[in-house]
Amino acid sequence: MIYDYNNVFAKILREEIPCKKVYEDDFVLAFYDIKPTKLVHVLIIPKGAYISFDDFSKTAPDTMIVGFIRAVGLVARQLEIAESGYRLLSNIGRDSGQEVTHFHVHLFGGNTLDRMV
Numbered sequence: 001m002i003y004d005y006n007n008v009f010a011k012i013l014r015e016e017i018p019c020k021k022v023y024e025d026d027f028v029l030a031f032y033d034i035k036p037t038k039l040v041h042v043l044i045i046p047k048g049a050y051i052s053f054d055d056f057s058k059t060a061p062d063t064m065i066v067g068f069i070r071a072v073g074l075v076a077r078q079l080e081i082a083e084s085g086y087r088l089l090s091n092i093g094r095d096s097g098q099e100v101t102h103f104h105v106h107l108f109g110g111n112t113l114d115r116m117v
């Protein structure tokens with residue numbers, strides 16, 4: 001699979017479509033999900049052409065991986081849900097139902113989350 005530069009998150013990164021920004025630095029952009037399923041539902045995406053976590057973990061430079069992970073924690077603290085707790089989720093590929101083929105992590109929180117298993 002090759003990266004689709006017309007996916008919706010690529011367009012958000014290029015500022016061709018708007019987003020409700022939560023945080024931005026050299027490595028990531030974080031913004032509210034357009035169809036939130038939890039009280040807090042934010043998406044964190046890397047600033048680079050990565051299809052999924054599989055692609056990102058395989059091809060991203062170490063500086064990008066560190067920058068991304070640090071930013072995820074920072075966003076949770078900025079949203080003041082680090083103390084109360086939160087959940088990270090990333091859909092990867094067909095079987096997961098990944099809709100947008102730009103690597104992203106969902107950050108869920110704000111109240112008690114249903115158990116997943």
Ligand code: AMP
Binds near residue numbers: 091
């Ligand atoms: P996934 O199934 O993990 O690929 O999830 C993609 C997520 O992107 C869904 O939760 C969508 O609601 C969200 N989404 C799609 N388009 C937008 C958009 N323009 N702005 C914010 N979130 C979006």
